[in-house]
Amino acid sequence: MQENLKTDLYPLTNDFCLSVFNVEMPRIIVIGLGYVGLPLATEFAEKFPLIGFDICPKKINQLSKFVEFPVTCDESALVNNDVFIIAVPTPITSDFQPDLKHLEASSKLCGHYLRKGSIVVFESTVYPGVTEEFCGPILEKASGLKCGKDFFLGYSPERINPGDNNHTVEKITKIVAGQTSETTDFLANLYGSINNHNIYKAPSIKVAEASKLIENAQRDINIGFINEITIILSMLKISSYEVLKAANTKWNFLNFEPGLVGGHCIGVDPYYLSCLSQELGYTALMTLAGRTTNEYMVRFLGNQIHSRLEKSSKILCLGITFKEDIDDIRNSKVAALILYLKQFGHEVVVHDPQADPEETRKLYGIDLIPTYRDLIGFDAVIGSVGHKEYRHLAAEDIQSMLNPQGLICDIKNLWSQLVFSQHFRYWLL
Numbered sequence: 001m002q003e004n005l006k007t008d009l010y011p012l013t014n015d016f017c018l019s020v021f022n023v024e025m026p027r028i029i030v031i032g033l034g035y036v037g038l039p040l041a042t043e044f045a046e047k048f049p050l051i052g053f054d055i056c057p058k059k060i061n062q063l064s065k066f067v068e069f070p071v072t073c074d075e076s077a078l079v080n081n082d083v084f085i086i087a088v089p090t091p092i093t094s095d096f097q098p099d100l101k102h103l104e105a106s107s108k109l110c111g112h113y114l115r116k117g118s119i120v121v122f123e124s125t126v127y128p129g130v131t132e133e134f135c136g137p138i139l140e141k142a143s144g145l146k147c148g149k150d151f152f153l154g155y156s157p158e159r160i161n162p163g164d165n166n167h168t169v170e171k172i173t174k175i176v177a178g179q180t181s182e183t184t185d186f187l188a189n190l191y192g193s194i195n196n197h198n199i200y201k202a203p204s205i206k207v208a209e210a211s212k213l214i215e216n217a218q219r220d221i222n223i224g225f226i227n228e229i230t231i232i233l234s235m236l237k238i239s240s241y242e243v244l245k246a247a248n249t250k251w252n253f254l255n256f257e258p259g260l261v262g263g264h265c266i267g268v269d270p271y272y273l274s275c276l277s278q279e280l281g282y283t284a285l286m287t288l289a290g291r292t293t294n295e296y297m298v299r300f301l302g303n304q305i306h307s308r309l310e311k312s313s314k315i316l317c318l319g320i321t322f323k324e325d326i327d328d329i330r331n332s333k334v335a336a337l338i339l340y341l342k343q344f345g346h347e348v349v350v351h352d353p354q355a356d357p358e359e360t361r362k363l364y365g366i367d368l369i370p371t372y373r374d375l376i377g378f379d380a381v382i383g384s385v386g387h388k389e390y391r392h393l394a395a396e397d398i399q400s401m402l403n404p405q406g407l408i409c410d411i412k413n414l415w416s417q418l419v420f421s422q423h424f425r426y427w428l429l
Ligand SMILES: NC(=O)c1ccc[n+]([C@@H]2O[C@H](COP(=O)([O-])OP(=O)(O)OC[C@H]3O[C@@H](n4cnc5c(N)ncnc54)[C@H](O)[C@@H]3O)[C@@H](O)[C@H]2O)c1
Pocket: 031, 032, 033, 034, 035, 036, 037, 053, 054, 055, 056, 059, 087, 088, 089, 090, 102, 105, 106, 123, 124, 125, 126, 158, 159, 160, 161, 162, 264, 265
């Protein structure tokens, strides 16, 4: 595989000639080609000899049809690389504990192929200490080399936001940190070459790890506060979106929206922080409060919707991905809401223009309908994900699907600008 790489296609950059590691054209392997690894590999592949590695043969098969760099699930590709970039998942277990099994497996794997001078950079979101105290020893054991002497660790947290075309890999400030200042400089040059040198050098790996965690925990807490306000306001029968619109006219009011917090970052990373904190002997009350409130939103929304409906209503749910304009359904709280509504005896018909029907069936046992246009006879329509397609619906489109007195549940503020006929009920969260 390595022979297939035409290194003369990759021009030398001056920065790299100056690198303390004296590697003029480092060979990079990106391990884990998901939402994080793939865009990163794509950018690096334009400048350096690069291989993409993933353990999932189906993914490799699909990717090999359109990416312009070699991708493989063949372990032998790990031989002869200078930089190993690991971007594997860091989920939580069913009891909300950090699940480091993918990091463990990928570190073990890399360890077998490390050589003197190699650098292993982690991009996965972790709590402070994981790179050096968990992954480092695994790499050492598998390689028989000394960490910090023979090979070096780095950490560079990923900030991309899938579905967001403004904040892409090459435009975001990238934090880098290395085990030694030489490693940090090397990583600053490496990453800087793909993002116009928009680099922040963190003073240590632990600082870089912690910075990523608090970025996501802060979002979660802020959304949690707005969700709490939404719950209180609902008891007063006041729309939180209307209150937020008014409050947002103040220059320093923070602009967060209420709703379901799913996915595998914001809804997961705070647990990494709170578990670490617990281990250290402190209960991270604020962090956990954000999580608790945000987790509660599934039941809150379910109860709100149910209380506005007759028994065994027919509901159309528009959207199931964990957020707008992406296809990712993992840890979708909309799916949890759908299953919750079904428990009341309601029939819930689900559409999503982005989600994969097979995956959705496999993960949640929910069948997606291919189109909702021309469907009629629903007691409620829920705007549950802000996909562009749903944002552009006209009042008539929605009304035509509803029975008289039908309920429009606008939990994502998709349709507050529309004027609905008084034969229908409109509920804005
Ligand atoms: N998705 C995001 O928006 C985002 C943003 C910032 C940070 N992160 C963090 O980045 C990390 C990766 O997230 P993601 O969304 O890209 O995950 P993902 O699930 O989309 O992709 C991970 C890939 O790693 C592969 N993989 C798993 N174990 C492997 C192994 N041992 N060896 C090789 N490949 C392996 C999987 O097959 C998968 O293709 C996580 O820690 C996540 O928290 C994600």
